[in-house]
Amino acid sequence: xxxxFDFSGAPAERSLTIKCIRDAKGTRKLVQTTANNAAEASMxxxxxxxxxxxxxxxxxxxxxxxxxxxxTSGVHMWQFPTPDEILRQAFALREGGAxxxxxxxxxxxxxxxxxxxxxxxxxxxxxxxxSTWTGGIRALGKTADEAKQLYRxxxxxxxxxxxxxxxxxxxxxxxxxxxxxxxxxxISLGSGPGGDIDYLFQSDICGETETRPRHARAFADLHAMQxxxxxxxxxxxxxxxxxxLDQSFPAPQETVSMPEREKEDFKEWLAQV
Numbered sequence: 001x002x003x004x005f006d007f008s009g010a011p012a013e014r015s016l017t018i019k020c021i022r023d024a025k026g027t028r029k030l031v032q033t034t035a036n037n038a039a040e041a042s043m044x045x046x047x048x049x050x051x052x053x054x055x056x057x058x059x060x061x062x063x064x065x066x067x068x069x070x071x072t073s074g075v076h077m078w079q080f081p082t083p084d085e086i087l088r089q090a091f092a093l094r095e096g097g098a099x100x101x102x103x104x105x106x107x108x109x110x111x112x113x114x115x116x117x118x119x120x121x122x123x124x125x126x127x128x129x130x131s132t133w134t135g136g137i138r139a140l141g142k143t144a145d146e147a148k149q150l151y152r153x154x155x156x157x158x159x160x161x162x163x164x165x166x167x168x169x170x171x172x173x174x175x176x177x178x179x180x181x182x183x184x185x186x187i188s189l190g191s192g193p194g195g196d197i198d199y200l201f202q203s204d205i206c207g208e209t210e211t212r213p214r215h216a217r218a219f220a221d222l223h224a225m226q227x228x229x230x231x232x233x234x235x236x237x238x239x240x241x242x243x244x245l246d247q248s249f250p251a252p253q254e255t256v257s258m259p260e261r262e263k264e265d266f267k268e269w270l271a272q273v
Contacts, residue, residue: 001068007094014099016050016070018119018163021185025196032187032199038065040202045069051197053102056093063097072121072164074102078129083112090118100163104130107160114161122157122184124150125191126169139190141174150174154182166199167191169215190215 002020006012016030024030032051035041041062044052051070054062059073073093080086090101090113103110104123113120125140134140141147150170157165164185167175172192179186179194188195190213200216203209207218208226243249258266 006097007091013068014070015068016099018100021070021163021197022183025183025185030185030197032197033202033205035062035066035202037061041065041069044202053199056089059093059096059098070099071097072100072102073098075105083109087112087116087118090116094118102166107156110157110160110162119164120162121164121166121187122162123166123168124153124157124170125167139169139171141171147171147174147178151178151181154178154184154186158182158184164197167195 001013001015002017004012004014004017021030030050031048032053033044033049035044035052035054036058038061041052041054042065045066045068049069051072052062052066053072053074056073056075059071063071073096075086075089075093080089086103086105086109090103093101100119100121101113102121102123103113104127110120110122126134126137128137131137141150154165162184164187166187166189167179168189168191170178170191172194175186175188175191176194179196185197186195187197187199189199204212204216205219207221207223210223212218240249257263
């Protein structure tokens with residue numbers, strides 16, 4: 001555990017610092033997942049997950065759940081379109097407890113944030129919200145020409161001062177070659193084992209949905225458990241309704257009665273009212 005200060009100037013402890021992440025490159029693998037609330041963040045921290053990614057609007061909640069884990073939160077391009085807005089939001093997230101900022105914007109924006117000492121995680125490969133430019137939802141880097149373009153994009157982010165980059169659904173052999181040739185800490189999401197940090201959504205890890213992306217593996221089946229819980233809930237509600245209608249609920253053991261003498265006194269009084 002590293003003693004440090006957060007962006008607001010308060011003393012803090014973190015499992016990782018930016019220097020730790022950089023020093024880990026090529027020496028040890030780090031593990032990252034998502035969290036959408038304090039409970040998910042707390043579970044990730046208890047499991048020893050190194051890094052958590054979560055939505056900006058829920059940052060206080062999952063930071064509360066994982067006070068010591070390295071947290072990245074996002075500045076979304078459609079909510080904060082101008083450089084000034086992006087910088088203001090990045091500072092707000094840092095002050096709110098984010099250790100790094102997710103920013104899938106052009107290198108010029110990344111450079112602006114880096115100059116302001118904001119650690120940035122970029123995003124290359126399959127970037128869902130801009131996938132129209134690359135032909136839709138598909139893997140990238142399967143051809144030599146695409147791999148060359150990706151390599152140049154990685155170097156552009158590196159030169160702009162980014163610390164990390166989420167590499168999503170890139171051909172594994174292409175990413176392995178690129179990761180060895182950049183100082184960026186490469187976060188592999190569906191891009192094979194060649195990155196420095198492996199990343200998988202917590203919902204996929206826990207099997208919370210019936211289907212999942214090809215690159216995801218479920219290590220539990222919460223979806224089946226949830227379906228069973230929903231069936232049990234429906235059964236319970238139906239049984240409750242039926243019991244109320246046939247007057248078997250509430251039963252004597254589920255109610256409180258007056259002592260017989262007190263009841264008689266009350267009824268006598270009511271008769272005189």
